[in-house]
Amino acid sequence: xxxxxLKTAKRIVVKVGSSLVTDxxxxxxxxxxxRWAEQVAELRRSGRQVVLVSSGxxxxxxxxxxxxKRPHALHELQAAAAVGQMGLIQAYETCFRKxxxxxxxxxxxxxxxxxxxxxxxxxxxxxxxxxxGVVPIINENDTVAIDxxxxxxxxxxxxxVTNLVEADALVILTDQAGLYDRxxxxxxxxxxxxxxxxxxxxxxxLAGGTGSAIALGGMLTKVLAAKRAxxxxxxxxxxxxxxxxxxxxxxxxxxxxxxxxxxxxxxxxRKQWLADHLQVRGSLVLDAGAVKALTARGxxxxxxxxxxxxxxxxxxxxxxxxxxxxxxxxxxLVNYSAADARRILRTASGEIEAKLGYVDEPExxxxxxxxxx
Numbered sequence: 040x041x042x043x044x045l046k047t048a049k050r051i052v053v054k055v056g057s058s059l060v061t062d063x064x065x066x067x068x069x070x071x072x073x074r075w076a077e078q079v080a081e082l083r084r085s086g087r088q089v090v091l092v093s094s095g096x097x098x099x100x101x102x103x104x105x106x107x108k109r110p111h112a113l114h115e116l117q118a119a120a121a122v123g124q125m126g127l128i129q130a131y132e133t134c135f136r137k138x139x140x141x142x143x144x145x146x147x148x149x150x151x152x153x154x155x156x157x158x159x160x161x162x163x164x165x166x167x168x169x170x171x172g173v174v175p176i177i178n179e180n181d182t183v184a185i186d187x188x189x190x191x192x193x194x195x196x197x198x199x200v201t202n203l204v205e206a207d208a209l210v211i212l213t214d215q216a217g218l219y220d221r222x223x224x225x226x227x228x229x230x231x232x233x234x235x236x237x238x239x240x241x242x243x244x245l246a247g248g249t250g251s252a253i254a255l256g257g258m259l260t261k262v263l264a265a266k267r268a269x270x271x272x273x274x275x276x277x278x279x280x281x282x283x284x285x286x287x288x289x290x291x292x293x294x295x296x297x298x299x300x301x302x303x304x305x306x307x308x309r310k311q312w313l314a315d316h317l318q319v320r321g322s323l324v325l326d327a328g329a330v331k332a333l334t335a336r337g338x339x340x341x342x343x344x345x346x347x348x349x350x351x352x353x354x355x356x357x358x359x360x361x362x363x364x365x366x367x368x369x370x371x372l373v374n375y376s377a378a379d380a381r382r383i384l385r386t387a388s389g390e391i392e393a394k395l396g397y398v399d400e401p402e403x404x405x406x407x408x409x410x411x412x
Contacts, residue, residue, distance in 0.1 A: 066102030321350025
């Protein structure tokens, strides 16, 4: 059997979910945090850099506030996160200090990674912390995030961080043994998927995608996170966090859980940033000729190949490029606002000025500002 991808990985992002750091959601499990610190410390002693993406702030806040039931109101969840994040980081700091390791707290929102300047600042800070031997502990900034900007799950956040720091591997630890070919709760003959290719649509169907009756407690977000991490060349392991010493065993080459290998070419940093936009401002529906020009010939998107414009966006914002079946094939920075794009769709580039009274660029999206998905 091929050894674990962690055996040769030098920079690793590890994500631990709420079930692995809390006492059944009632508060922080300090013994569990101590175990994670011990395992990360062992990886550090072997010469590896580690970033830890950890849930648990809301559960910790509920415990501190004496709440026994998770609130539904956004402002109460944010308040719990504000109180709990303090306790979460304090607990991690205490646990890591026992191993003579420094930690840092990084709280991110989607806006931090969609703004190019803030993206580069976050990237620089994280890479500096790793070079200094510090273990960054990252969580979504639930205190300020709202529905329009939140990541929604820490699997996605971990994948974005993997791309941000150009890690070699992403480890998603969960309460499941990995990805199965069928729901093991309903079928005793279900088999663990030991290997796969990140981005394989068949894996998304197994994990609970369109047309599947299986929905393994968020396994789909983990498979999609692996697909996203693969854009920067990172491999992914999805494994049970209840396995003894799971991280050191993986690092020694032992195979545990599901391993999803990145096989596509790594995107250049700027195009990777474009691909990582979770929210886009609008969409352009392309005819078959335009889709072929983009995907097969590496061309820019011209207005003559656009059939439909949806949404409201301004020049320079990110939009999706869809084929005629509404499947996203690319996204990029658009050169014209939605209002102007509607006026020049199906128009030859040489006729843009006649329609608008001005011309900024002959393309709707230049190929340098476009990434294929």
